[in-house]
Amino acid sequence: MTFTNKALSPILLAVASFSFYSNASASIIQADFRSDLKLVGFTRVLERTEQVLPNAGFELGELDEISNPRNWNDSLQVDLDPLSNIVTLTPSFANIYDIITISISNMLFDDSNQVTGFSVISSGSATTFDSLTTSFTNNSVNIQYIGDNLELFETGSDTFQITLGPANIVPEPSAIVLMGLGIWSFGAARCKQKKK
Numbered sequence: 001m002t003f004t005n006k007a008l009s010p011i012l013l014a015v016a017s018f019s020f021y022s023n024a025s026a027s028i029i030q031a032d033f034r035s036d037l038k039l040v041g042f043t044r045v046l047e048r049t050e051q052v053l054p055n056a057g058f059e060l061g062e063l064d065e066i067s068n069p070r071n072w073n074d075s076l077q078v079d080l081d082p083l084s085n086i087v088t089l090t091p092s093f094a095n096i097y098d099i100i101t102i103s104i105s106n107m108l109f110d111d112s113n114q115v116t117g118f119s120v121i122s123s124g125s126a127t128t129f130d131s132l133t134t135s136f137t138n139n140s141v142n143i144q145y146i147g148d149n150l151e152l153f154e155t156g157s158d159t160f161q162i163t164l165g166p167a168n169i170v171p172e173p174s175a176i177v178l179m180g181l182g183i184w185s186f187g188a189a190r191c192k193q194k195k196k
Helices: 005-021 173-195
Strands: 028-039 042-052 065-067 076-081 086-091 095-109 113-122 131-137 140-152 158-166
Touching: 028 076, 076 095, 086 095, 086 140, 095 113, 113 131, 113 140, 140 158
Parallel strands: none
Antiparallel strands: 028 042, 028 095, 042 065, 076 086, 086 158, 095 140, 113 158, 131 140
């Protein structure tokens, strides 16, 4: 059995296209977690680095304290579901602070992806805050509540959605060669048809 240029072109184009656009649903496999809880010039800090996901339980909680100059006993538990990419903030006690900042950084993915969006799903458990802001980079997300004696998370949880997308990667040389060969074959087949 022999293949003509006409039959070979679609196959080569399909293989080249697949190598560019194949992208299974990716998930976050590792990240650093940190919360800074500020009140009257003092900051309670909780931090866990290089946390492998998925993890049983919270990714950041009471046991991850690295600084607590006033011996406060209230904090936020941070959970990241790597299958849905949903971040959940849950209180250990009622939190009363001026500024609360949660960051998830240095994310690693199981595929060549990056963070392309970050949004609030629900924030009904926070009361008396002036602003809630979210931001992201290609491998981190940040949440910040600002207010005067914030009363946060007395009941319930707040949730946020991380959106992942393909990273801007340079295609492999073999994919470029296959795509070029496919385009050339397609052009050659067209020229041959015009001559007939």
